Amino acid sequence: MLSWQCCAGEGRDTPHADVVDGQQRLTTLTILFSALRPMLTQTEAAGLTALLYETANPILGTSNRYRLMLRQQDAGFFQTYVQNTDGMDKLKNVSTANLTDSKYNIRENSLLFLKELTTLSPAKRSRLAQFAARRCYFVVVSTPDFDAAYRIFTVLNSRGLNLTHSDILKAELIGTIHPSEQEMYTRKWEATEDAVGREEFQELFAHIRMIYRKAKLKETLLEEYKKYVVPAGTNAADFIDNVMQPYADAYEVIKTGTYQSLTVQ
Structure with missing residues (x-):
């Protein structure tokens, strides 16, 4: 199998x-x-x-x-x-x-x-x-709609399998978006991940957690995200549009920026 x-x-x-x-x-x-x-x-x-x-x-x-x-x-x-x-x-x-x-x-x-x-x-x-x-x-676990599929995905993949925190967050957040917009926000999420790079994408989520939590990590990244960044009731589309994508743009500018030092006379 x-x-x-x-x-x-x-x-x-x-x-x-x-x-x-x-x-x-x-x-x-x-x-x-x-x-x-x-x-x-x-x-x-x-x-x-x-x-x-x-x-x-x-x-x-x-x-x-x-x-x-x-x-x-x-x-x-x-x-x-x-x-x-x-x-x-x-x-x-x-x-x-x-x-x-x-x-x-x-x-x-x-x-x-x-x-x-x-x-x-x-x-x-x-x-x-x-x-x-x-x-x-x-x-094959088949469901009639995305909502049910994302719920099953989250349960079966919260047992230590080799998934990133952003993978699980993606499933949980996009699963709360209206079905008519899920494909669009999936593309936005994946385009952002491609632009930043998969490994750097995980670092980006760690930085976003720090911005919201303003303290060292005391629990798992996923647990603290659910408490401080995207608690229950969070508008997932708003998070993707107004948090994840803007911070990804800023992260890319910082990561690729070059700064020339000036010689002080």
Whole structure:
């Protein structure tokens, strides 16, 4: 079993669902299949392509679609360099100079898979593809809406699993926003995190806590955030618009600013 997935969809028979938590494992599995594909026989490669991309079926009324869609700012990159048939060959030549953290990680993980897979014999690569496709399982927790999905996400991920405090806060705060605006504020949150950088984003939240608390940390960062920064009843949209984003802008100015000292005569 690879992991559990928490998804919000319209029902058991709906082919589309938004992954609230677990997309990293799905992304990794997709990268593995894509890296294996050019190293297998033509027939085996076609089998993997079917797991990555669904072709239109006029009888069922379905259209061409990628089986996994990343968030908007990463989807095009992922499709071009990972999911498309010749994407991995192009990925080797992509410069890392202007890549966001997420795109950089996609590139590095893909190239690592390619490097390691070349050390396996053709027979072992074929067996690995078969094992991953046939013997890896996900436990899927499906909910009818985002509110329920975020509540389940928070419960299942407050037991010491490898999530950042900002990940949990994101789930809790965006879960309180009206469903019609959740996608917009999710994009705002993720765009801010991309602009600052994932590690620096955690530092930013520590600085914001200090601004509100004005004392050294006595409990966990998450506990003090809930007490002093975003207590119950906080307007989550207001926090994102008027606290997180402005402080992120200020943090970026401070972090990247250069100051030339003047020589006093």
